[in-house]
Amino acid sequence: MRAGRRRAAAAALTGAVLLAGCTTAEPAESPSPPTAAEAVGWPEPWADRPVVDLRFDVAEDLETVAGEERVVFTPDLNTCVLVFRSWPNKPVTARAGTVLTVSEVRVDGEPAEVRDVPAGATDSAPAGTLLEVPLAECAEPGDEITVDLEFTVELGPDVNERVGTSTDVDAAWFATAFPLLSWERGRGWDRNPAVAVAGEMAVSEDFELASLEVVADSRYEVLGTGRAVGTSPGPGDTTVHEFTAPSVRDVAVTVGELDVQSAEIGGVRVHVGLDEGVEEATTGEWLAQLEASMTALVDLLGPHPYEDLWVSVLSAQTSGIEFPGAVQFGDVDPDFRRALVTHELAHMWFYGLVGNNQGVHPWLDESFATFAQMVVHGEGSASMAELPGSRRHGVGEPIQYWEQFRRPSSAYYDTVYIVGGTTLVDARAQVGPEAFDAALQEYLRANAWQVATPDDVQAAFAGLPEVLDELEEVGALP
Numbered sequence: 001m002r003a004g005r006r007r008a009a010a011a012a013l014t015g016a017v018l019l020a021g022c023t024t025a026e027p028a029e030s031p032s033p034p035t036a037a038e039a040v041g042w043p044e045p046w047a048d049r050p051v052v053d054l055r056f057d058v059a060e061d062l063e064t065v066a067g068e069e070r071v072v073f074t075p076d077l078n079t080c081v082l083v084f085r086s087w088p089n090k091p092v093t094a095r096a097g098t099v100l101t102v103s104e105v106r107v108d109g110e111p112a113e114v115r116d117v118p119a120g121a122t123d124s125a126p127a128g129t130l131l132e133v134p135l136a137e138c139a140e141p142g143d144e145i146t147v148d149l150e151f152t153v154e155l156g157p158d159v160n161e162r163v164g165t166s167t168d169v170d171a172a173w174f175a176t177a178f179p180l181l182s183w184e185r186g187r188g189w190d191r192n193p194a195v196a197v198a199g200e201m202a203v204s205e206d207f208e209l210a211s212l213e214v215v216a217d218s219r220y221e222v223l224g225t226g227r228a229v230g231t232s233p234g235p236g237d238t239t240v241h242e243f244t245a246p247s248v249r250d251v252a253v254t255v256g257e258l259d260v261q262s263a264e265i266g267g268v269r270v271h272v273g274l275d276e277g278v279e280e281a282t283t284g285e286w287l288a289q290l291e292a293s294m295t296a297l298v299d300l301l302g303p304h305p306y307e308d309l310w311v312s313v314l315s316a317q318t319s320g321i322e323f324p325g326a327v328q329f330g331d332v333d334p335d336f337r338r339a340l341v342t343h344e345l346a347h348m349w350f351y352g353l354v355g356n357n358q359g360v361h362p363w364l365d366e367s368f369a370t371f372a373q374m375v376v377h378g379e380g381s382a383s384m385a386e387l388p389g390s391r392r393h394g395v396g397e398p399i400q401y402w403e404q405f406r407r408p409s410s411a412y413y414d415t416v417y418i419v420g421g422t423t424l425v426d427a428r429a430q431v432g433p434e435a436f437d438a439a440l441q442e443y444l445r446a447n448a449w450q451v452a453t454p455d456d457v458q459a460a461f462a463g464l465p466e467v468l469d470e471l472e473e474v475g476a477l478p
Contacts, residue, residue: 084149086131087176117129199358203358214253220255224310359399395475
């Protein structure tokens with residue numbers, strides 16, 4: 001059976017408001033309310049999007065995760081191979097001790113060959129960042145392919161990134177920690193290599209997360225992705241936590257001894273979990289900042305794209321990393337937290353709702369998220385004059401471009417985030433907030449649940465040539 005019935009089940013959203021300290025909700029008994037897209041007014045997701053089932057079995061010591069994945073995929077182009085990305089094996093996380101290895105792949109029930117490709121992984125890495133699975137017979141557009149994968153993730157200690165485990169407190173976090181289908185509609189497979197820059201470099205079409213199961217020791221709290229369906233007893237002293245989401249590009253999970261509170265903010269169920277090492281702020285203070293940032297962003301960009309938002313605050317991290325419907329934050333001081341929360345929440349629209357190839361066109365999410373942060377907090381363009389001239393014209397460069405600099409991550413941040421965001425703020429001032437914001441919201445609506453390119457920005461702002469001129473000047477557009 002294809003996904004029709006499974007999609008209907010995944011779209012069912014409970015009206016229950018979660019109580020403080022709880023991470024799951026009982027299944028709704030009332031008739032299914034509208035899907036997330038219908039409820040907030042965004043267009044419906046792609047009907048033939050992949051359907052994904054995931055199961056993570058987390059070891060009691062929080063150092064390893066055993067995973068199972070099923071992907072039902074219907075390509076819109078001819079293909080003779082499947083491509084998955086193993087992003088935990090990129091240089092920044094692999095050097096910290098994190099690794100994802102795939103042990104078995106089956107296609108339509110039959111064992112399949114797996115080719116492990118380095119694709120930017122370091123020479124010492126035990127596995128590459130790309131998996132190729134040749135098909136026994138080439139698939140034509142509309143052919144349904146079912147892929148089953150088994151894999152293991154080793155979590156590096158105190159990794160200041162998206163996959164790791166703490167050596168000081170009982171907490172583990174893992175996001176993009178599964179073989180991620182790397183297909184773009186109308187374009188095919190993305191095989192761009194990982195690079196040694198601290199930034200995101202993935203691309204993924206939205207998929208239906210039909211089921212996410214996280215099996216963990218019963219003493220631990222679990223933060224997931226999507227709607228919390230409920231819990232059930234697992235093997236031994238474990239509990240199975242189940243989630244579902246109608247349309248996401250990625251999955252994030254946090255497990256451990258966490259202080260968790262939940263609240264409804266503007267119709268969004270927000271769940272915040274702090275590990276025991278967090279000292280700078282309480283869960284209540286984080287919820288207050290999330291409410292302030294989310295309210296301002298909704299006013300600027302339109303409805304929040306997800307009905308649930310899962311926020312992890314981890315003492316081993318120092319910044320923020322975004323995922324569709326989820327964010328990992330570090331234990332940052334209040335002055336930094338204000339802008340950081342707004343920036344990461346802006347990614348719910350820029351990369352969550354409107355996706356992009358983060359390795360090829362990183363400015364499409366980072367420049368726009370920084371722009372939103374600057375507008376919300378009244379930040380201007382004074383910092384632009386302080387940047388070296390050589391970095392002022394590379395906003396549209398791919399992420400691998402920045403490897404040539406002595407401090408690649410800093411050069412990348414200074415240009416793609418700061419120059420890109422500042423340019424958009426200046427362009428908005430030039431044409432007026434009303435005209436700019438209307439064009440920006442049309443860009444979001446026209447590209448909702450898709451993977452956008454710079455051509456889509458040009459189309460959205462075609463009636464405001466001053467904006468396009470500003471973006472061309474800094475190299476964001478050709």
